[in-house]
Amino acid sequence: MPMIIGKVSNNEKKVKFNEEIRCTNCRKQVPGGLQAGEAYYQTKSFKIELENFKKSYLCGICRDKKRRE
């Protein structure tokens, strides 16, 4: 399942795109594409949300570690 940036309504068309995403802790690159709603994609708030997502992204391993600490 690709990760979705922002909110997508049920009947809205989705845009698939690729973005280089790295874990902010171990710097491992995370494979897989992202999706956004067609109306939201490339808007200013979309770009801000994508930046925030990338700034706070943790891979599964680091997320598990953080949860256990």
Ligand SMILES: [Zn+2]
């Ligand atoms: Zn990591």
